[in-house]
Amino acid sequence: MVTYKSVNLGGWLVVEGWIKPSLFDSVPDKDLMDGTQIQLKSVALGTYLVAEGGGGEKIAVNRNSPSGWETFRLWRVKEGSYHLRVFNKQFIAAQNGGGGIVNAVATTPSTWETFQIIRNNSNPNRVHIKALNGMYIQAKSQDQLTADFQGDPGWGNNAATFEMTIVKGLQGEYQLTNGLGPDRAPQVLNDHRNSYIQESDFTFLSQKGINCVRIPVGWWIASDPNPPAPFVGGSLQALDNAFSWAKNHNIKIIVTLHAAPGSQNGDEHSGARDGYIEWDSEDNMNKSLSVIDFLASRYANDSALLGIELLNEPRAPDIAVDKLRTYYRNGYNTIRKYSSTAYVVMCNRIGPADPKELFEMNNGLAHTVVDVHYYNLFDDQRFKGMTVQQNIDHVYGDRGSTLSSLVNANGPLIYVGEWTSEWEVQGASMSDYQRFGQAQLQVYGKASFGWAYWTHKNVNGHWSFEWMVKNNYLQL
Structure with missing residues (x-):
C-alpha cells in the first residue's frame, strides 16, 4: 500500500x-486567562490560602508553603472577573455575595462564586479580591478568611492584600x-x-x-x-x-x-x-x-x-x-x-x-x-x-x-x-x-x-x- x-x-x-x-497580544490581562493556576499569600500573615481538604470546606490561610490545595484555577467571567476552582473542583464562594466566611463548596459557579481580581498598577502580583457585595476578602486570622473588608484597603501590610503567584497558564x-x-x-x-x-x-x-x-x-x-x-x-x-x-x-x-x-x-x-x-x-x-x-x-x-x-x-x-x-x-x-x-x-x-x-x-x-x-x-x-x-x-x-x-x-x-x-x-x-x-x-x-x-x-x-x-x- x-x-x-x-x-x-x-x-x-x-x-x-x-x-x-x-x-494573544490584544487579550487584556493575558497572564490571567482561563486555566491560569494561581497561589495567594496574605501579606499580613505571611501564609497561603488553602482549600481545606482540597475542597468541600472553608478556605483557610494557614499554609507556610503552597502545593495542590493551595493552588486555584481561574475561570474568566469577563475582564477582571473570575471564578476560582480548587483542587477537588469546587469553587470558592463568598456566601450571600460577601460579608462572611469564604468557603469552597459549590460544584457549579454562579454569582456568589464571582470575584474581581484587582491588581496594583506598580506591582501586578499584589492584588485585592472583591466579592459581589463590593467588600474585599481579608485574612482575619490563619483560620478565618472572610469577605467583609469595607472601604479602600490600600496596598500596605493589611489583611485584604495578597501576593499572587502565577504557577502556570494555558x-x-x-x-x-x-x-x-x-x-x-x-x-x-x-x-x-x-x-x-x-x-x-x-x-x-x-x-x-x-x-x-x-x-x-x-x-x-x-x-x-x-x-x-x-x-x-x-x-x-x-x-x-x-x-x-x-x-x-x-x-x-x-x-x-x-x-x-x-x-x-x-x-x-x-x-x-x-x-x-x-x-x-x-x-x-x-x-x-x-x-x-x-x-x-x-x-x-x-x-x-x-x-x-x-x-x-x-x-x-x-x-x-x-x-x-x-x-x-x-x-x-x-x-x-x-x-x-x-x-x-x-x-x-x-x-x-x-x-x-x-x-x-x-x-x-x-x-x-x-x-x-x-x-x-x-x-x-x-x-x-x-x-x-x-x-x-x-x-x-x-x-x-x-x-x-x-x-x-x-x-x-x-x-x-x-x-x-x-x-x-x-x-x-x-x-x-x-x-x-x-x-x-x-x-x-x-x-x-x-x-x-x-x-x-x-x-x-x-x-x-x-x-x-x-x-x-x-x-x-
Whole structure:
C-alpha cells in the first residue's frame, strides 16, 4: 500500500499559543486567562490560602508553603472577573455575595462564586479580591478568611492584600476566544484562519513530496457556524477550503479530533478550559461520537479524505484504556455507516501505556490505523542531558525496535502521527539537526502507514516543517 509522508496543520483550526503567540497580544490581562493556576499569600500573615481538604470546606490561610490545595484555577467571567476552582473542583464562594466566611463548596459557579481580581498598577502580583457585595476578602486570622473588608484597603501590610503567584497558564482556543470576548474574537479568529494556512501551503507541500496532511479540529466544529460560547464559527469553512486545495494538489487529508469536549489530556490543544481531564464521562464521549458522525457524514464521499482520527493523545492513566476501547469501537462503527474504506485512526494513549494496548480490539476491523507520537522531549528523566549522538542512537535503537515490533505484530497499520526535529539539546549545529532529522525520517519511514511532522508552521523554527525544509535543516 501507499505510505504517507504527512505534515500536521497544527495551530490553525485549534489554536495553540506557543505556535503563534501574537494571537494573544490584544487579550487584556493575558497572564490571567482561563486555566491560569494561581497561589495567594496574605501579606499580613505571611501564609497561603488553602482549600481545606482540597475542597468541600472553608478556605483557610494557614499554609507556610503552597502545593495542590493551595493552588486555584481561574475561570474568566469577563475582564477582571473570575471564578476560582480548587483542587477537588469546587469553587470558592463568598456566601450571600460577601460579608462572611469564604468557603469552597459549590460544584457549579454562579454569582456568589464571582470575584474581581484587582491588581496594583506598580506591582501586578499584589492584588485585592472583591466579592459581589463590593467588600474585599481579608485574612482575619490563619483560620478565618472572610469577605467583609469595607472601604479602600490600600496596598500596605493589611489583611485584604495578597501576593499572587502565577504557577502556570494555558493558551488554547478557549483562552483566546473567552479572553477576547464575543465582540472581538470572531474577527481575530477569522483573520487567523484565512491567513495562516492557504492554498500556497498545499502547493509547497506537494512540491516537497508530501502526500497527506493531518488537520486537527475542535469539537465545536460540528456546531459551526454557531458553536457554543466562547468558541466562534468559521473553522468548518476553513476545513472545506482545505479539502478543495487538497484535491487540487493530489494531497489526502486525515481529520483528527484534537480538542474533545471535557478535554482528554488537560493540555491547551485539547480545548481545555482549566486543565482538568473530564472527557471520559458518558456525556462527553457521546458528544465526541456526534462530532465523528458529523465529520464522517460530511466528508466520507470526498475524494480527498484519507481517514478520521477519533481522538488525539488521550492521557494515561487519567483515561482508562477500557473506556477508550469502547469509544474507539463505537467511533469505528460510526464512520463505517458512511464509508467502508476511510481509515479509522486510533491514537495511543500518551504517558504510561502499553504501545500494543489497542491491537486486540482491532482484530477483525478493516482499514484501521494506530497512531503513535514520538518526541525526544517532555520526559526530563529520559532526554534531559542527552547528547546529540545519544538522541540519534535512541531513535535508531529504542524507537526503531519499538516501531518494528508494532509493524511486525500482524495488527493494525502504524502511523507516527507526530514527530519533530526539536529536542532537549542546547546549542546544536545545523549538521546536528540534519543528522537527527535524517535518523527520524529513516526510522519512521518504516511505519506501515507513514509519518506526519509536527507542524507545518511555527514561530519556533525547528518545530516548523516549512522553515526546516526551506533552510535545509530537514532533508527529505
